[in-house]
Amino acid sequence: MSDRPADADIATQLTRRRDALASAWRDAGGVVLIGAGTPINRPGRDDLTYLFEAHSEYLYLTDRNAPGGVLAFHPDDGWVDFTAPITVDDRLWSGAPDEDPTGPTTAELDGWLSARSGAPVIWLGSPPAGATHDPERAQELRYSLAAVRRRKDPVELARMRQAAAATAAAFAAAVPLLRAGVSEREVQIELEAEAFRHGAASMAYDTIVGGGPNAAVLHFMPTGRRFQADELVLIDAGAQYRGYASDITRTYPVGGAFAGLQQELHGVVHRAERAAIERCRPGVEWREIHRIAGLTIAEGLVAVGVLRGDPDELVESGAVWLFFPHGVGHLVGLGVRDAGGTPLRERRDVPRPYPNLRIDLPLEPGMVVTVEPGLYFVPAILCDPGHRDRHAEAVDWSMVDRLLGVGGVRIEDDVLITEDGAEVLTDAVPLLG
Numbered sequence: 001m002s003d004r005p006a007d008a009d010i011a012t013q014l015t016r017r018r019d020a021l022a023s024a025w026r027d028a029g030g031v032v033l034i035g036a037g038t039p040i041n042r043p044g045r046d047d048l049t050y051l052f053e054a055h056s057e058y059l060y061l062t063d064r065n066a067p068g069g070v071l072a073f074h075p076d077d078g079w080v081d082f083t084a085p086i087t088v089d090d091r092l093w094s095g096a097p098d099e100d101p102t103g104p105t106t107a108e109l110d111g112w113l114s115a116r117s118g119a120p121v122i123w124l125g126s127p128p129a130g131a132t133h134d135p136e137r138a139q140e141l142r143y144s145l146a147a148v149r150r151r152k153d154p155v156e157l158a159r160m161r162q163a164a165a166a167t168a169a170a171f172a173a174a175v176p177l178l179r180a181g182v183s184e185r186e187v188q189i190e191l192e193a194e195a196f197r198h199g200a201a202s203m204a205y206d207t208i209v210g211g212g213p214n215a216a217v218l219h220f221m222p223t224g225r226r227f228q229a230d231e232l233v234l235i236d237a238g239a240q241y242r243g244y245a246s247d248i249t250r251t252y253p254v255g256g257a258f259a260g261l262q263q264e265l266h267g268v269v270h271r272a273e274r275a276a277i278e279r280c281r282p283g284v285e286w287r288e289i290h291r292i293a294g295l296t297i298a299e300g301l302v303a304v305g306v307l308r309g310d311p312d313e314l315v316e317s318g319a320v321w322l323f324f325p326h327g328v329g330h331l332v333g334l335g336v337r338d339a340g341g342t343p344l345r346e347r348r349d350v351p352r353p354y355p356n357l358r359i360d361l362p363l364e365p366g367m368v369v370t371v372e373p374g375l376y377f378v379p380a381i382l383c384d385p386g387h388r389d390r391h392a393e394a395v396d397w398s399m400v401d402r403l404l405g406v407g408g409v410r411i412e413d414d415v416l417i418t419e420d421g422a423e424v425l426t427d428a429v430p431l432l433g
């Protein structure tokens, strides 16, 4: 892999990240401990564990993907990085290095804490079992950490570009396989193998490959089902590189060419994605990006004949969300859902106009968001008598009945918010149509 960020860049950014938090936490009123976490046992599988990934808060501040460590902060003493001691078992089973760690180990943590007795302890990251602390204070600190993490630095962006490049190669390998008779699982295998060949450490999430009606299941796990001629195939997959994710969706036609209506539906979603990305720039509210995507889909569905009426009203009434039933995207970076889960306390009173928004805040330079509008024919939604009653006039239900089974279309790219606009990090991924 070329263009790996140099270690010196990582050291510079770790200092910058920790300095930013030291200012925010100067008055935290205690010791902050950030735990890496420990491997989690697989129930009933004896000593097997799930793949270990250090807690994202620990990884962000140490760049160390190893279990057991604790990063400590005290307003007077600054940062102390306690790593896990290396045991004989670690060397026997996992080939841990012969040399002991040069810095402090977690065996010294209790002594360090008792020398600061009286200072309350606040845990972030993954606290050890039985740790006592103040979860409300932790939530306050986590909020400021999430604010720092939202702006991606050059090391993070370099890793995300590597992840995007591996994913682009993976999708390019999948496209020629989309022929009648090939299975979802076969496509998943070849796609992931190509991602690994291009430097992916793992996939950032379970790869989604859905053919035909399965394309209408938002997170469909690939099966042995074989594609039929003229179906749509929805692929949502992303390589992970040094902890950083890409998250990309394309919808392709089996056989390489969209049939008439498929072409129109794909065009609607593509226009919605372009319109949403076009609007991405600092200061714009994320809910506005969501509204524009929904409005463009409403316009497209009116043109196709599925919806009737004024597109703005179809957004207001909720009719369009029957076909676009998820948020337009989320933060992506250190993991496929990056630093976006923390509610924005100061906005508690702002009404949420749309369902399912994973973030609800204005865009800032350095954020990376997914923009992923979709348009689906989901029987569980569209066969609901309540929905059919409520939107009796706005929807051509007989046309919907004919389209059940078509599946759906989603197009998703990862978008970096720049000082004056946006850059699509993932536009090397092949898009047909």
Ligand SMILES: [Mn+2]
Pocket: 247, 329, 330, 370, 372, 412
């Ligand atoms: Mn996504």
